[in-house]
Amino acid sequence: MYQFAMIRALIVCAFLQICSQPDAYAAEPTCGPYVVAFYELGSLYYRSETTGYIGIDKDIIDELARRTHCTFTPVLESRVRIWSHLKDGTLDMTVSGIKTPEREQFGRFIIYFKSSNYLLVRHHPDESVNSLQSFINHPKYRLAIVRSFKHGEKIDSAIEELKKQGRVDEYADAEMVARMLSIGRADAMFSMPVAWGPLISRNRLKDDLDFLNVSNDPPLLHGIVLSRQRIPPEIVDRLSNAMDEMRKDGSLEAIYQRYLPADIAKNMLP
Known part of the structure; x- marks a missing residue:
């Protein structure tokens, strides 16, 4: 009788454990939408x-x-x-x-x-840009940026300097920035290698740009x-x-x- 009671108790415990499994999964936090x-x-x-x-x-x-x-x-x-x-x-x-x-x-x-961000600069037959500082030193050159983007401490500091000179135009997205370069409304933009491929292709800029790694920031x-x-x-x-x-x-x-x-x-x- 004792052995039967023990076996019965073990079966009940096993059954309760199996039944509790769905509750365990249900306790997992719902994720989304x-x-x-x-x-x-x-x-x-x-x-x-x-x-x-x-x-x-x-x-x-x-x-x-x-x-x-x-x-x-x-x-x-x-x-x-x-x-x-x-x-x-x-x-x-x-x-x-x-x-x-x-x-x-x-x-x-x-x-x-x-x-890291690169400075993408349009070719100018009469003048060349080979650094961020040389771009800043050309007072007629304009920069197009995406509004609210962060580029790193050094670049953002340079952008603030250019804003004080009235040489920065801000747009809602990178597509519009690239378009401004393609029609000559801007002379440069910042972009990362992960970002520039389709932008350059769609706006036919491949042969018109120099790519300058200008950031010393991490x-x-x-x-x-x-x-x-x-x-x-x-x-x-x-x-x-x-x-x-x-x-x-x-x-x-x-x-x-x-x-x-x-x-x-x-x-x-x-």
């Missing part, structure tokens, strides 16, 4: 003539969704509106954002690539930006762990190589 704001910028996110929007940022968000079972709803927005909405708590997240002390007050960052770190107001820390941890796995198993570099040369892709890894 979260609105993720994309913006058009070179190989990061651009419209393909055949398949719609593609790019590094899209592939990374898709892979994070697959690994974490989070649900993301994509929207296309300007950078100015993205940062405004994140700051006032009306947007869940965005991609490839650069960390600053101000932005860290309202967003958590998951870093996934690093890059590489800029870019990350997914998650609203502190709207996304709980446990979800941030889940996404951060998945990104770390993607870096370790080579998936992150493989995504970069879909759109960029292998040497640039490798140098992007944080």
Whole structure:
């Protein structure tokens, strides 16, 4: 009788353990749906003539969704509106954002690539530019930039100097900046290798530009930006762990190589 009672108790315990499994999974925090704001910028996110929007940022968000079972709803927005909405708590997240002390007050960052800005300067047959300072020294040359972009301490300081001289024009996105170069309304722009390929191709600028590596600053770190107001820390941890796995198993570099040369892709890894 004693043995029977023990066996029965073990069966009951096993049954209760099995039944408790769904509850354990149900206790996993629901992840989403979260609105993720994309913006058009070179190989990061651009419209393909055949398949719609593609790019590094899209592939990374898709892979994070697959690994974490989070649900993301994509929207296309300007950078100015993205940062405004994140700051006032009306947007869940965005991609490839650069960390600053101000932005860290309202967003958590998951870093996934690093890059440096180059100065892309139109050829001028009578005068040449071979450095950032030589561009500044040409008083008639104008710079086009994307409003709200951060370029690194040295470059941003130079931009402020040019603004004081009235030589900077700001636009909503990089596509418009490249267009201004193509029609001669600007003489230079800043861009990263990850960004300039499709921009230059679409605006037929390939043979008209010099590419100057003008920054001595450390590489800029870019990350997914998650609203502190709207996304709980446990979800941030889940996404951060998945990104770390993607870096370790080579998936992150493989995504970069879909759109960029292998040497640039490798140098992007944080």
